[in-house]
Amino acid sequence: MQDKPSKQRPVLFAGLVIGAISGVPGLNLINCCCCAGIIFGGALAYYLNIQEYRGLAVPDDPQFKVWIGTIPVDLRIAPEASDALILGILSGIVGALVATLIKVTIMLVLGPLEGELVRKLWEKLAAYVERQGSVPSGSFDQLKEQLEKSIEDSRRFGGILRELFFSLIIYPIFSMLGGLIGYGLFGRKSMTQPANPSH
Amino acid sequence: MQESNQYRRPYFLLVGLVALWCSLIVAAPLAKIAGGSASLLSSSLYSFFSGICHQLDQRSFHIAGPFGDMKFGVCIRCCSIYGSFLVSLLFLPLLRDFPGLRVPNPKFLFFALLPMLLDVVLSDSGIYPSSSISRIVTGILLGSVLPLYVIPPYLEAVSQLRHRSFKRGDLFHAG
Numbered sequence A: 001m002q003d004k005p006s007k008q009r010p011v012l013f014a015g016l017v018i019g020a021i022s023g024v025p026g027l028n029l030i031n032c033c034c035c036a037g038i039i040f041g042g043a044l045a046y047y048l049n050i051q052e053y054r055g056l057a058v059p060d061d062p063q064f065k066v067w068i069g070t071i072p073v074d075l076r077i078a079p080e081a082s083d084a085l086i087l088g089i090l091s092g093i094v095g096a097l098v099a100t101l102i103k104v105t106i107m108l109v110l111g112p113l114e115g116e117l118v119r120k121l122w123e124k125l126a127a128y129v130e131r132q133g134s135v136p137s138g139s140f141d142q143l144k145e146q147l148e149k150s151i152e153d154s155r156r157f158g159g160i161l162r163e164l165f166f167s168l169i170i171y172p173i174f175s176m177l178g179g180l181i182g183y184g185l186f187g188r189k190s191m192t193q194p195a196n197p198s199h
Numbered sequence B: 001m002q003e004s005n006q007y008r009r010p011y012f013l014l015v016g017l018v019a020l021w022c023s024l025i026v027a028a029p030l031a032k033i034a035g036g037s038a039s040l041l042s043s044s045l046y047s048f049f050s051g052i053c054h055q056l057d058q059r060s061f062h063i064a065g066p067f068g069d070m071k072f073g074v075c076i077r078c079c080s081i082y083g084s085f086l087v088s089l090l091f092l093p094l095l096r097d098f099p100g101l102r103v104p105n106p107k108f109l110f111f112a113l114l115p116m117l118l119d120v121v122l123s124d125s126g127i128y129p130s131s132s133i134s135r136i137v138t139g140i141l142l143g144s145v146l147p148l149y150v151i152p153p154y155l156e157a158v159s160q161l162r163h164r165s166f167k168r169g170d171l172f173h174a175g
Helices: A008-023 A027-032 A036-051 A081-110 A112-132 A137-154 A157-186 B002-034 B038-050 B076-095 B106-124 B132-162
Strands: A065-068 A071-074 B062-065 B068-071
Touching: A008 A027, A008 A036, A008 A081, A008 A157, A027 A036, A036 A081, A036 A157, A081 A157, A081 B132, A157 B038, A157 B106, A157 B132, B002 B038, B002 B062, B002 B068, B002 B076, B002 B132, B076 B132, B106 B132
Parallel strands: none
Antiparallel strands: A065 A071, B062 B068
16 A cells, blocks of 8 residues: 655645745735734645645545545545644744744845835835725834834844744644644545546 | 543643633733733733734723733734634534534635625725724634634544544545
């Protein structure tokens, strides 16, 4: 009997996506919505893991054959909920490391320019949102204060370490949730072939 | 009976962790009010939650303190999601037996998420101003539905990790 496909590729790719969403200034605002980017990354890891089953040998015996979406899978090595849990946790850890790496790289490459760039981007965004009138004007000063604090924190070694520590707690929790939700969404197993296997 | 017992411990572990998470959100302002060395804990908690929430004053619940109102660790919408997640988690065993628990159809999750997405998009585009009530209602809707999608795979995963001989593919989704 063959082994389950390696989790390495889905974990690394999903971790890169989580890291990019969380580490790139501006894009990381997605995580303000209950870590939506990290949850998405966890679900993506499980989805990519299912794709790894494409092309693997499947027994002819219908007793050992299940369908996950349109992919026929050997029941004995089919992806399980525990795989989703592990994939989510691992991609969260990789995502936390990648996000920190991206932040440090941006800081080293751009230096003080990065702060200026983020500030200018922020001012443009704030002016746009203020024109829309959807956020009370007092909120901007508070957000600007938080932004200045995070820019200042990102320049200190202690600030980077603290952020990495918090990320290593938060990211695996939320990406694990994403992996489990992904299992609920994409892990539907069926004993019979779907009606239209070409899609 | 034995089957439902094996799910009890991981279930209570999850309830405990979610309750801890929610209590940390409330602990942030309480520690600030307490002052002294607790202030350090408070600033650490605010810093911890700042990575997952904007923490805007105007969009947060507050507790009255001697030096003014102190906001919770996360905003109203996040509080509603986490709070209703915990409540839904607590009520889940009263509604369904764990061994028979199935992941509902994905479309229900979409319908639970849609009002919140609309609230955010319409509000940020300036078409319709979101209010505290709309944030609470849409947050509760999503938070109360989420456990239905998280608990069955979570219990199955923990069970599989504990007993590697667990029958594969035990969780077949409900239509």
